[in-house]
Structures are given as structure tokens and as C-alpha cells.
Amino acid sequence: MPTVVLLDVSLSMSRGVDAVSPCQEEEDTESQILRKDLAVHGCNILLDHFIQHCKLEFASLIVFSSVYKVLMPFTRDFEAIKGALNLVDECDKTCIEVGLMGAAQHILEEWGNGTPCQVVLVTDGNAGTGQHHLQKSMMSSHSRGASQFPLPFPFPAKLNIVCIANPNEPCLQTSKPLYQRLIELNGEGDILVPEGNLTKQSVSEMFEHLIKNNFSSYSGILHCGSLSAPVTLSPPPQPYCRHHDFEIMRVSVDPTITVLGFLNTGDVSSPPAFSRHLVLPLSAKGDMVMLPKADAGSDDEGTGNDEGKIPSFCVLLHGGLKRENMVALSQVGENWYGILYSWADNKKKSNLMLSLFVPGVDVIPWMGKLSNLGPASQLPVNPYGPSDTSSPFPLKVHEKKSYALNSVVWVRQGGLQSDIQKILRHARKLPDKTQSFYKELNRVRKAALAYGFSELLEGLANVLERECTLLPPISHPDAAIQLQHAYEALRSHDRKDSRQNITPLKTTFSGND
Amino acid sequence: MSFPTSHKTVFVLDHTLTASSGVKLEMDSFSKCRSGSTSGNNGSSGPQTPNQPQVSLIPLLPITTSLWTCAVEAITEYCRIVWDIFPGTRLIRFIAVDKTIHKLSSWNGEDQNLPNLMNSFMALGPSKNIGVGKLDLMKGLRAAIEALTEPSAVQHEKRTSLTESATKVLNKGRIILVSKINTEDEIRVFKEKFHEALLHLNKVAAATDNLMAINHCDLVLLNLWPNGLACTIPRHTWPDVSTIMSCEFTNMQGGVSLAPTLCNLVLKHYDLASTTVTGIPMKEEQNASSSANYDVELFHPSAAHTAILRGIPSETAHLKTYREGADYETVTLKWCTPRSNASIELQHCSSAYRITSVDVNSRPSSCLTNFLLNGRWVMLEMPRKSGSKVISHMLACHGGDIYIHTMYTSRSILEDPPSISEGCGGRVTDYRIPDFGELLKANRLAPYPEPAPGSEGPSTPLEGSREHLSRHTKYWPITLSSTSLFTLGSNIDPLTSIMVKETITDDEVVECKQVILSLMSMEARGDPLPSPIAGQRGKGMKREDQYKAVWTELEQYLQMHLHSPAHEKVLECFMECHNKVATPEYKGDDKVDIDQALKELDDYNYMTEREKAEFNMAGGGTKHIPSDLIVPDSKRRHSAPPPLAPMGRSSGVSLLTLWENKVSSVESQPCYEFQGRSRAEGNITKLYVNLQKDKEKEDGSRKK
Known part of the structure; x- marks a missing residue:
């Protein structure tokens, strides 16, 4: 998940650690450490964690006071962010609203509104002089809903507020309810305060805690029958919690991902995915291995290459799926499924990807209930055919939709007119178009009966009668006979058999058809 | 969105609306149009001549539609849109009221389709004049409330599922009364009496096993007015009549404004949105060699727009325009000439929703839908404010239903991923x-026949x-x-x-x-x-x-x-x-x-x-x-x-x-x-090992 480190650079961040009680002499050295130094120290711990464990994540650095500034846009170059942290200037007052706005703006521009993100707000536990204003705008955001207040973020995001403050500081105590309110507004997140006094040690622990709860990577096992491989997913899969029509779904991804069977890529037909993850094989030691780019001739060097030479089921699975252009339907949690497939960012590099569906078995309508899919080879007749030419997918719907039904719609202008004109077009080509004429006639007649529109039947009969009288002398005798039959039938609509369709009259002329 | 109000809707129709809607259809013009076409066919050989006998013909009378016909036309269109987009999950029932109450359908799935609806209206017949004062619409509304207390199949299943969520199933619904309402007093009376009836019938329902009390009901009073006359009562909503009831009064006038009003209603009731596909190249009917560009408007759940609209409003304001005569906005996206291989590749989409075309029988609409039904996929392009363009949606048909897929438009966090060959096992070259x-093909999945209800075994x-x-x-x-x-x-x-x-x-x-x-x-x-x-x-x-x-x-x-x-x-x-x-x-x-x-x-x-x-x-x-x-x-x-x-x-x-x-x-x-x-281990075999094991097991279970 992309992470924004939102760093408070207000003047109060340049306070020493012991703002409350004048420090003892012996801790003089410690007290010279400024809060912003501790903040930078903590951020470095987080960034080091990324370097170590989350190489494929993105992070950005935004500083704020009464204005915000994007110091580092989203990047995987965490060292660069660490560098930028050292160059932070101190500015005026804390204005959290501005900072959150900046984070929201930056994330929206970069990732849109569908990518889950993390915002780590590092501040000194003092909501600042803008407090009153913040409170007011939070209230208004609650009452009006669509105000300019940045929370809740317009994208799924966790907001963690990290306080570089002594737990018993009075201003932290006053700010905390405010922080709490911010997190409630956002829906997800936490407030972190150091345990015990503010020291380098306690700040480190606090950040370790933050990492453990929010930035731990996924590690699991991919099973396919008796074959398996340890894998990690990048980005780590998020638990699913949403309201469906009749239930609330709460489910998270298990540490085992089980392949259940395979499907043709064309058959799954680009199903919607809740999230997508790279599946990366782990080494036996549980590490993610990234070998140096494959250069011709330069193998057998370095320790990483040993990992490259130990066969992994992931690579086999990827190769098979790519070769056959298939996907592997897999279960990732209780009632939660997804597909594994080979995916290429560009022509050269392809990788194993996992797309998670929305939890449930009835989530891809054209595949039917997922739990109802079974081995094709054990069906009485294999639906794929002997030479792979046929497919059981997509499942056909039972009821055709209106656009496939030639349904009657007269509520819009011209609908009825064009239906009558269609009848007349066919009427003028009688007897060649006898079948189409009666088909259209019955369609309109049926609708008129359903709509309680008997005047239309009379009117239509009149028009057909007029047509009959206007027939040119050279016309086929059957035309006049059929027209007369049709308008007479229309007029007798109130008889018992009104639901019966009008059928073409059998004539001596039509017998030759 | 859990337990949506739109899950169950009951229409209560006034079956005595015999009055004219003021909408006229000129029948004479159809015959005149023939003379026009014959003259065209005859070319230059005196277009006046064939017209001459017509002058002597008595002109055909125009026909007018009754308010009832307008109502049924509008309701079938409402249902068409709903059932196209939400087959099986959004249910609609009908109750017609004249001297008696006619219940036209049930919550059953087989009743929830257009052909069936048309048949029941056909059986009902045209509206009846029963004389002043004999109509009791409240009877119809009570019947509608009773209908709402009947659980739908899904509700029944959830309620009896024996899981912890079973007791939490909420029963919400909407009742739409279609009639002609003349005074504000009538509205007030309807509202009050309806609320009373709701409370009373909830008590009745709560006392039974098979009925569900209604947690919330939305009453919509649709006032059907003839074309030409001005409606005297303005539109009004009462969002909180009580904790269990909301109410809305809307005018619906016959004629040209009927369709837009109806669209407003259905969009609001079902949280739908409109997309206009622009620039669809179509061959001209008359001149097949030239083509012109057309627009087609589609409806779909509004969530299909979330990915592009939520966020910075100014960035997407240029996409939205108001429809003529309607008070909803449509998002205009551009047709992209489809690639032929799109359907065999895996496109990355975040959602897929069913669509329906708004003007379903118009030539551009049916052209687009037929193109899709024939298996072609169409990408839709969203112009960005900056002038650049991005593929934001895709139209595709799966098994007979057309869907709008939402594509990812922003930067991907998966960009520049390592190749599989750069990870563990990446340098091994002799994988089988x-x-x-062959193993994949042998383990391919296919849909199995649905297990008969009740016979469902433990293993799927x-x-x-x-x-x-x-x-x-x-x-x-x-x-x-x-x-x-x-x-x-x-x-x-x-x-x-x-x-x-x-x-x-x-x-x-x-x-x-x-x-x-x-x-x-x-x-x-x-x-x-x-x-x-x-x-x-x-x-x-x-x-x-x-x-x-x-x-x-x-x-x-x-x-x-x-x-x-x-x-x-x-x-x-x-x-x-x-x-x-x-x-x-x-x-x-x-x-x-x-x-x-x-x-x-x-x-x-x-x-x-x-x-x-x-x-x-x-x-x-x-x-x-x-x-x-x-x-x-x-x-x-x-x-x-x-x-x-x-x-x-x-x-x-x-x-x-x-x-x-x-x-x-x-x-x-x-x-x-x-x-x-x-x-044996070391040539010594323990005898009656099982006895010992059984005993241990027993001990173990006893301890538990």
C-alpha cells in the first residue's frame, strides 16, 4: 500500500523532549534532542523496514505546518526519502487539516480513489493553535457531509497518528480526543503514543509497534494438490469488510492459498477484482529473493543465485498458465476466491498475479456459483469437447434482457409511431412479407391489449382499411385479402379469444408460397 | 447499502383512470406517408397525380391514450430498467384497485419479468369506470403493506439460515401509488392513514411466524396528470414521517415529459447513473457508404462511476451534462474502436455492473447492443481535464447480459514488478x-448441474x-x-x-x-x-x-x-x-x-x-x-x-x-x-495396541 509520511514541521516540533518538567542534570544530553530529531529517527525506522521487507511499496514524504509541501513524491527509493528527511526546515504552526488535505490531494493525483493507502501523521501531540478551527470544520463536515474537509479520505486509507510526546503532557491530553475524532471520521487508524518518557528508545518502540500492526508483509503457502511453495503477496492483502445487500462480509486472507482448478483465460472474461497482488516465491528461509537482472553469461555469482537455482512451484505454475493461457481458480479464505494468472507489465517481464474477487461464491455472474464448478473431465460429457473447441462459459442467462427481446416501449416519443410504420412497411410488401407483417401486427396488438389501449386497435384497423382501399390495381390479390383479414381481426379484439395471435389467412394464392 | 429499500417494491395502481391523458396520436399521417413514398418511387413522373384521390378521403380520427395507458406504459418501462440491471435481486409486485383488489404478481422469481407482467396486465384489461366515491385506494395500500410483510425468497433464506445474522434481517420496502390526486388534503390523508395501517399491520406480522414486520417503508405518491394542464400541487418529500416511514409526492404528466420524469424516479430509487456513449460510428440507413456518429445513453448502478467521479470534483466536472428535460446528469464517454482480441485477454477491472439502454428500441441503441451481444467488446475513453485521454470503462456481454466494467485509470502500485525469473527458482530451466x-487441461473446471434442493451433500x-x-x-x-x-x-x-x-x-x-x-x-x-x-x-x-x-x-x-x-x-x-x-x-x-x-x-x-x-x-x-x-x-x-x-x-x-x-x-x-x-520395532510387537489407544482416547475425551 502506498504510504504517505505526513510530517509536522511546525515550530513546536523543535521543542526538546522534556517540555513539561525541567530535566535532571544527568539527562542533559538527552534533553538536547529535539522532537523533530526523534520524528526523523522514527521515520527512518519505518523506511528501513521498507528497504528490508517491502521493496515494491511506494512511499512519499509530505511536510506541513500552515501550508503543506510534497518533499518527496511517491517513490520506491526509500533512501532518497531518508535523505529528504534530513533537509526538513522548521515552519510556523501546526495545521493538521492542511496536512491531511495535502495527503489526500497527493494520493488522489497519483493513485486515484481505488487504491488503499496509509497515512502516517507524525506530530508532536499538540494539535496547535489551529485547534479551534479544526474542531469547527470537523463539526461542519459531519453536518453537511460534502464539505471540503479531507476526512474521510475519498479512498480507502488507514490514518495513524504518531505522537512524539510524553504520554502525560497536558497538551497531548487535550489533543487526543481531537485525534480520536479524526480517526473516527476516517474509519480506520490508531493513535500512537510512546510508552513511558520520550526517548529515542521509546520512539523506536512506538514505530516498531506501528510497523508490526500496519506494515507487516504477507507470508503464506501456495498449494496445488500435493505441490506447494512458500509465497508472499505484494501489496499485502487487506481484510474485506463491506456491507452487501443482505449481510456484512468480514473476511481476511488466509496464510494458505489453495488452487482448486483451472479455467481458460477467455472464459473468465475479465472478472472484476477487489484487489490485485503479485505472487512472489519465498526462499526456504522465508525471504523474498530478488535476483539481479538476468544478464547473459553472468550467472553463478553471488549467494542470491543459489535461490534462483532451487526449483519453485511458483515458476512452474506461472509457466504452465502462461503456456496454456489459463488461470487458476484459488481459494484464499473462507468463502473467498480469486484467480492466479501470468501477467506481463511489459513484453519482457511476466509474473504471477493474484486477482481477488469480492468474497462470496456468487460474485461472477457469468461463471455461476463458484462452489458449483467441478472437474470437467468427470462430467458425463466433457463440455470442452474432445479438441478444446467448445466451452461451457459464459453461462447463458435464463431470461433475455429487454435489449435482446424486441420489447415494446411507447413511453418515449416516436416509439409507437415507428412500430406502426413498421407494420405499414410490411403491409405494402404483401404478400412477400406476410409473416413479418403479422409478427409486427401481433406485437403491437399484444402491447395495446396489455396497456388497455383499445383505441389503438380501432385506429390501426382504420389505417389498414385505408391501405386496402389505396392498393394499386396491379397489386397481388392476396395483399387485399390479408389486409382485410387483419383489420377485421383487430376490430374483434373484445371477443373471448383476444389473447390469441392473429394468424395469416390461408388463401388459394398463398398456397404456392 | 445493506438491506436496500429497493429490494421490494409494490405498485398500487388506480384501475379507474379512464380519463384522457391528452396525448394524441395522429392516425391520418400514416396513410399520407404512403402517398409520399409512392411518389418517391415513381420518381419524377408527376408526384401530384397519385395524391389526387386522397383529397376525397375522409381523414382518419386521431386516437388518444387514457391516463391508465400512460401509467402502464410508464410502469413497464420502470420495470424494464430495473429487471435488466438487477435480475432476481430487486423485486416488484403490482396491485390494481377498482371495485376490488387485483393482485397481479408475487415475489416469486418467475413473476419478475416483462412478458409475464404484460400478460397479467392483458388479463386485467383496460381501466374501468366504477362511478364516483366507490374507489378505496387505502384498501390497495393495505394490501401492499401486507405484501411487503411477506418475505422474499432471499429474506426467507437469510432469516431461517440459523446463523447469527438471521435475526438481524431488516425488512425494508417501497410502495408506489399511481393515481390522480387533486388536493393537498388527499396527500395528508393518505400519509396519515398509511402510517396507521403500517403500524397496525406490523403488529399483525410480528405475531406470526411467516410474516416479517416492516422496518422501513417509503411511500411514493405518483400523481398522474393529463398533458397540457398545469399541476397544482408541487413536488414534495417528507423524509421522516416517522422512524419507519418516509414519503414522497411527485407529479407525472402524460406526454413528452413522462419518460424523463420516470427516469428520474428509477435513477433515484435504485441508485442508478447514466452514461452516454458518444461518437459511435454507424452506417446511414439510406446511404450505406457514409457513416455518421451517434450517441447512446445507458443506465447502470451509480457505483460504476465511483472510480472516475469520486475525488477532485473540478477534475471531472467537464464529463457531466444534464439530460434534456430530466434532472439527472449523464457522464459522456467516448467510443473507442474495439480491438478484436480484447476478449481473450484479461483486462484489469475493479467492477462490472449490468446496463440497459435508455431508449432501447432506437436505432443507435439497438445497433450498439447488438454489436455487444455478438461478442464484441467496446472500450470507453474518458477525456481528462488536461486534454489527455484514458480508457476508463469497457462494455462487454457475458452470456446474454451486457455489463459495464470499470477499468483502473490511475497509476498502478504494481508497476515495474520483478520478473518471475528474478525470484526463487527463476534460474531453473528444466521445469516440466x-x-x-496437460495437468492444467486435465483439471479444468466446468459448471456442474445445480444440486436438487435438499439433496446438497456436504461436498461441493x-x-x-x-x-x-x-x-x-x-x-x-x-x-x-x-x-x-x-x-x-x-x-x-x-x-x-x-x-x-x-x-x-x-x-x-x-x-x-x-x-x-x-x-x-x-x-x-x-x-x-x-x-x-x-x-x-x-x-x-x-x-x-x-x-x-x-x-x-x-x-x-x-x-x-x-x-x-x-x-x-x-x-x-x-x-x-x-x-x-x-x-x-x-x-x-x-x-x-x-x-x-x-x-x-x-x-x-x-x-x-x-x-x-x-x-x-x-x-x-x-x-x-x-x-x-x-x-x-x-x-x-x-x-x-x-x-x-x-x-x-x-x-x-x-x-x-x-x-x-x-x-x-x-x-x-x-x-x-x-x-x-x-x-515391529526391534522384533517386538505390542499386542492389542488399539485397545490401549481407545482407552487413551476415552480418557482424553473425558478430560475434556
Whole structure:
């Protein structure tokens, strides 16, 4: 998940650690450490964690006071962010609203509104002089809903507020309810305060805690029958919690991902995915291995290459799926499924990807209930055919939709007119178009009966009668006979058999058809 | 959005609306249009002449529609949109009121479609004039409330599901009254009486088992006015009549404004949104060589727009325009000439929703929908404020329903991923990928017939597939260098495809035996084995060793595939054959003796070599299971994949295992070993072990 480190650079961040009680002499050295130094120290711990464990994540650095500034846009170059942290200037007052706005703006521009993100707000536990204003705008955001207040973020995001403050500081105590309110507004997140006094040690622990709860990577096992491989997913899969029509779904991804069977890529037909993850094989030691780019001739060097030479089921699975252009339907949690497939960012590099569906078995309508899919080879007749030419997918719907039904719609202008004109077009080509004429006639007649529109039947009969009288002398005798039959039938609509369709009259002329 | 109000809707229709809607249809023009066309056909030969007789004809009277017809036309269109987009999940019922109450449909799925609705309206017939004061719409509204208290199939299922959520099923719904309302007083009376009825019927429902009390009901009063007259009562909403009721009053006028008003309603009630696909190239009807661009408007759940609209409003303001006569906005997206191969690739989409076209019978609409129904996919392009463009949506048909897919438009966090070849196992080049491809095909999924209700077994077809897959992978070396057996190619066909089956026929047993026998004869003839392509393993190995390795592996393979007695027959055959080889006198060929001797000698040499190799590897960090633990060894093979023991398959079989196998196979021939002894540790067998176990179990359960 992309992470924004939102760093408070207000003047109060340049306070020493012991703002409350004048420090003892012996801790003089410690007290010279400024809060912003501790903040930078903590951020470095987080960034080091990324370097170590989350190489494929993105992070950005935004500083704020009464204005915000994007110091580092989203990047995987965490060292660069660490560098930028050292160059932070101190500015005026804390204005959290501005900072959150900046984070929201930056994330929206970069990732849109569908990518889950993390915002780590590092501040000194003092909501600042803008407090009153913040409170007011939070209230208004609650009452009006669509105000300019940045929370809740317009994208799924966790907001963690990290306080570089002594737990018993009075201003932290006053700010905390405010922080709490911010997190409630956002829906997800936490407030972190150091345990015990503010020291380098306690700040480190606090950040370790933050990492453990929010930035731990996924590690699991991919099973396919008796074959398996340890894998990690990048980005780590998020638990699913949403309201469906009749239930609330709460489910998270298990540490085992089980392949259940395979499907043709064309058959799954680009199903919607809740999230997508790279599946990366782990080494036996549980590490993610990234070998140096494959250069011709330069193998057998370095320790990483040993990992490259130990066969992994992931690579086999990827190769098979790519070769056959298939996907592997897999279960990732209780009632939660997804597909594994080979995916290429560009022509050269392809990788194993996992797309998670929305939890449930009835989530891809054209595949039917997922739990109802079974081995094709054990069906009485294999639906794929002997030479792979046929497919059981997509499942056909039972009821055709209106656009496939030639349904009657007269509520819009011209609908009825064009239906009558269609009848007349066919009427003028009688007897060649006898079948189409009666088909259209019955369609309109049926609708008129359903709509309680008997005047239309009379009117239509009149028009057909007029047509009959206007027939040119050279016309086929059957035309006049059929027209007369049709308008007479229309007029007798109130008889018992009104639901019966009008059928073409059998004539001596039509017998030759 | 849980328990949506739109799940259940009841229309209460005033079946006495005989008054004219003021909408006229000119019938005379249809005949005139004929004269126009004939004159056109006649070309320049005096267009006036054919027109002349018409002058003398009596003009046809225009026809007018009644308010009832307007109402039914509008309602069927409302339902068309709803059922196209939400088949089966949004239910609508109808109650018509004249002298009596006519219940036209139920919550059942088979009632929820247009043809059925048309039939019930046909059976109902045109509106009736029953005289002033005889109409009691409240009766209809009460019947509608009763209908809402009946659970739908989904509600019933959830309510009786015996899970913790069962008690939390909320029953919400909407009742739409279509009538002509003249005064504000009438509205007030409807509102009050309805609320009373709701409270009363909720009590009734709560006292029963099969009915559900209504948690919230939205009453919509649709006032149908004739065209031309101005409506005297303005639109009004009461969002909180009480905690369980909201109310809305809306005017609906016959004529041109009927359709837009209706769209407003349906969009609001079902949280739909509108997309206009612009720039669809279409051949002209008259002139097939030229084409013009058309627009088609579609409806779909508004969530399909979330991905592009939520966020910075100013960035997307240019996409939205108001529809003429309607108060909803439509998002305009541009048609992209479709790529032909789009459907076989996997497009990344975040959502897919059903759509319906707004003006379903118009030529551009049906052109677009037919294009999609024929299997073509259409990408839609969103212009960005900056001027750049991005594919934001895709229209595609799956099995007869058309969907709008939402594509990812922003930067992907998965950009520039490492290639699979850069990770673990990425440098191994002899994966059995073609064989794995066959495994994929053999484990392809297909929909099974729906289990009959009630007969649902504990295991679903999908779980069956998991077993299927695990049978197919019981013994599956993933690289060529770890197997001898699977390098044989056609020589072991069809044995490997037969043995993985759950049950095998006698014929198939014979086929398997033939494979074994033909391998035997190959060995006897001294035919070279097909050399593995990437195999270092074949290199420098003597032919006999190669055969030996194959036999060892084959035995192991057969041992793992004992799914049925028939499977065992194949193993028995193998064992017999093996012993035949081992029993020189049976061969009747003098050479064999020597061959055999040499072979055995080679075996030992070879094994020592392999042992050495293996030993070296083990030093390099491979997990090697001590070879004297045979049982754990085979267990390991079951659970752990070959990649963990890369040198596994061929070399993983130790000399001791081979030897023991041989001994046991020899021993198994003359007489079967006493079971107890074969399991014994140090020749001491505990008797009645099970008794002890049972006792322990009992103790254990008692403790619990």
C-alpha cells in the first residue's frame, strides 16, 4: 500500500523532549534532542523496514505546518526519502487539516480513489493553535457531509497518528480526543503514543509497534494438490469488510492459498477484482529473493543465485498458465476466491498475479456459483469437447434482457409511431412479407391489449382499411385479402379469444408460397 | 447499502383512470406517408397525380391514450430498467384497485419479468369506470403493506439460515401509488392513514411466524396528470414521517415529459447513473457508404462511476451534462474502436455492473447492443481535464447480459514488478512446463448441474475438484532433472494419465500393464531410453542404470496411486514383472543371467556414485531425510513438494530403500509377512495396541 509520511514541521516540533518538567542534570544530553530529531529517527525506522521487507511499496514524504509541501513524491527509493528527511526546515504552526488535505490531494493525483493507502501523521501531540478551527470544520463536515474537509479520505486509507510526546503532557491530553475524532471520521487508524518518557528508545518502540500492526508483509503457502511453495503477496492483502445487500462480509486472507482448478483465460472474461497482488516465491528461509537482472553469461555469482537455482512451484505454475493461457481458480479464505494468472507489465517481464474477487461464491455472474464448478473431465460429457473447441462459459442467462427481446416501449416519443410504420412497411410488401407483417401486427396488438389501449386497435384497423382501399390495381390479390383479414381481426379484439395471435389467412394464392 | 429499500417494491395502481391523458396520436399521417413514398418511387413522373384521390378521403380520427395507458406504459418501462440491471435481486409486485383488489404478481422469481407482467396486465384489461366515491385506494395500500410483510425468497433464506445474522434481517420496502390526486388534503390523508395501517399491520406480522414486520417503508405518491394542464400541487418529500416511514409526492404528466420524469424516479430509487456513449460510428440507413456518429445513453448502478467521479470534483466536472428535460446528469464517454482480441485477454477491472439502454428500441441503441451481444467488446475513453485521454470503462456481454466494467485509470502500485525469473527458482530451466500444461487441461473446471434442493451433500463440486487435483499431483516431479519416469514421453503413455483417475476400468488396467510390459521388453532388447533434453541425469549413465532408475520411480509412482483395487492390480503386475526380471530362470534366455548379474553389479556402482553426489548436495544445505526411515520418507513425499528436495526423485531413493524394496518384494512373493512383525520395532510387537489407544482416547475425551 502506498504510504504517505505526513510530517509536522511546525515550530513546536523543535521543542526538546522534556517540555513539561525541567530535566535532571544527568539527562542533559538527552534533553538536547529535539522532537523533530526523534520524528526523523522514527521515520527512518519505518523506511528501513521498507528497504528490508517491502521493496515494491511506494512511499512519499509530505511536510506541513500552515501550508503543506510534497518533499518527496511517491517513490520506491526509500533512501532518497531518508535523505529528504534530513533537509526538513522548521515552519510556523501546526495545521493538521492542511496536512491531511495535502495527503489526500497527493494520493488522489497519483493513485486515484481505488487504491488503499496509509497515512502516517507524525506530530508532536499538540494539535496547535489551529485547534479551534479544526474542531469547527470537523463539526461542519459531519453536518453537511460534502464539505471540503479531507476526512474521510475519498479512498480507502488507514490514518495513524504518531505522537512524539510524553504520554502525560497536558497538551497531548487535550489533543487526543481531537485525534480520536479524526480517526473516527476516517474509519480506520490508531493513535500512537510512546510508552513511558520520550526517548529515542521509546520512539523506536512506538514505530516498531506501528510497523508490526500496519506494515507487516504477507507470508503464506501456495498449494496445488500435493505441490506447494512458500509465497508472499505484494501489496499485502487487506481484510474485506463491506456491507452487501443482505449481510456484512468480514473476511481476511488466509496464510494458505489453495488452487482448486483451472479455467481458460477467455472464459473468465475479465472478472472484476477487489484487489490485485503479485505472487512472489519465498526462499526456504522465508525471504523474498530478488535476483539481479538476468544478464547473459553472468550467472553463478553471488549467494542470491543459489535461490534462483532451487526449483519453485511458483515458476512452474506461472509457466504452465502462461503456456496454456489459463488461470487458476484459488481459494484464499473462507468463502473467498480469486484467480492466479501470468501477467506481463511489459513484453519482457511476466509474473504471477493474484486477482481477488469480492468474497462470496456468487460474485461472477457469468461463471455461476463458484462452489458449483467441478472437474470437467468427470462430467458425463466433457463440455470442452474432445479438441478444446467448445466451452461451457459464459453461462447463458435464463431470461433475455429487454435489449435482446424486441420489447415494446411507447413511453418515449416516436416509439409507437415507428412500430406502426413498421407494420405499414410490411403491409405494402404483401404478400412477400406476410409473416413479418403479422409478427409486427401481433406485437403491437399484444402491447395495446396489455396497456388497455383499445383505441389503438380501432385506429390501426382504420389505417389498414385505408391501405386496402389505396392498393394499386396491379397489386397481388392476396395483399387485399390479408389486409382485410387483419383489420377485421383487430376490430374483434373484445371477443373471448383476444389473447390469441392473429394468424395469416390461408388463401388459394398463398398456397404456392 | 445493506438491506436496500429497493429490494421490494409494490405498485398500487388506480384501475379507474379512464380519463384522457391528452396525448394524441395522429392516425391520418400514416396513410399520407404512403402517398409520399409512392411518389418517391415513381420518381419524377408527376408526384401530384397519385395524391389526387386522397383529397376525397375522409381523414382518419386521431386516437388518444387514457391516463391508465400512460401509467402502464410508464410502469413497464420502470420495470424494464430495473429487471435488466438487477435480475432476481430487486423485486416488484403490482396491485390494481377498482371495485376490488387485483393482485397481479408475487415475489416469486418467475413473476419478475416483462412478458409475464404484460400478460397479467392483458388479463386485467383496460381501466374501468366504477362511478364516483366507490374507489378505496387505502384498501390497495393495505394490501401492499401486507405484501411487503411477506418475505422474499432471499429474506426467507437469510432469516431461517440459523446463523447469527438471521435475526438481524431488516425488512425494508417501497410502495408506489399511481393515481390522480387533486388536493393537498388527499396527500395528508393518505400519509396519515398509511402510517396507521403500517403500524397496525406490523403488529399483525410480528405475531406470526411467516410474516416479517416492516422496518422501513417509503411511500411514493405518483400523481398522474393529463398533458397540457398545469399541476397544482408541487413536488414534495417528507423524509421522516416517522422512524419507519418516509414519503414522497411527485407529479407525472402524460406526454413528452413522462419518460424523463420516470427516469428520474428509477435513477433515484435504485441508485442508478447514466452514461452516454458518444461518437459511435454507424452506417446511414439510406446511404450505406457514409457513416455518421451517434450517441447512446445507458443506465447502470451509480457505483460504476465511483472510480472516475469520486475525488477532485473540478477534475471531472467537464464529463457531466444534464439530460434534456430530466434532472439527472449523464457522464459522456467516448467510443473507442474495439480491438478484436480484447476478449481473450484479461483486462484489469475493479467492477462490472449490468446496463440497459435508455431508449432501447432506437436505432443507435439497438445497433450498439447488438454489436455487444455478438461478442464484441467496446472500450470507453474518458477525456481528462488536461486534454489527455484514458480508457476508463469497457462494455462487454457475458452470456446474454451486457455489463459495464470499470477499468483502473490511475497509476498502478504494481508497476515495474520483478520478473518471475528474478525470484526463487527463476534460474531453473528444466521445469516440466508442457506436462504441467496437460495437468492444467486435465483439471479444468466446468459448471456442474445445480444440486436438487435438499439433496446438497456436504461436498461441493469445487471441493471435488480439489481432490481431483491432489490425485493428479500425488507424484509430480517439477523438473526434468528430478525424474526418469517422466522423461520417457510416449513410452509411459497412457499409464500416467490412467493411474491418476479415481477409478479405472479393466481395459485401462490392461493398457497400463501393456505399458509396463513394453518397457520390460525395451529393456530386454536393450533399446536406448529417450534421453532427457535437459538431463544431466542421463549423461554418463549406463543404460541399465537408466532402466533401474525408471523402475524404482515407477514403483514409487504406482505405490502412491492405489486409489482402487484396480489400481493395485497394476502395481501387482509391476511387482510380478519386477520379479520376473529378478528371477533369471524364468527368462529362458541365457544372456539374461549375465545381464542380470552385471546389472546388479552396476547398480551398486551406480548407487555409490549417486550416494556420493547426493552426499555432496546434502552438504550444500539440502534437506535430506535419513534413508532408514522409510515411512517418514514417503510421508515427506506426500506433503512436501519435490522442490524442497531438488535432487529428490531419482537420487532421493537410497540404496537401503532400494534394497529393502527388493527384499520386501521378494518376500512378498512366497508368503505374506505377518503384519505385526512387519511393523515391529526391534522384533517386538505390542499386542492389542488399539485397545490401549481407545482407552487413551476415552480418557482424553473425558478430560475434556
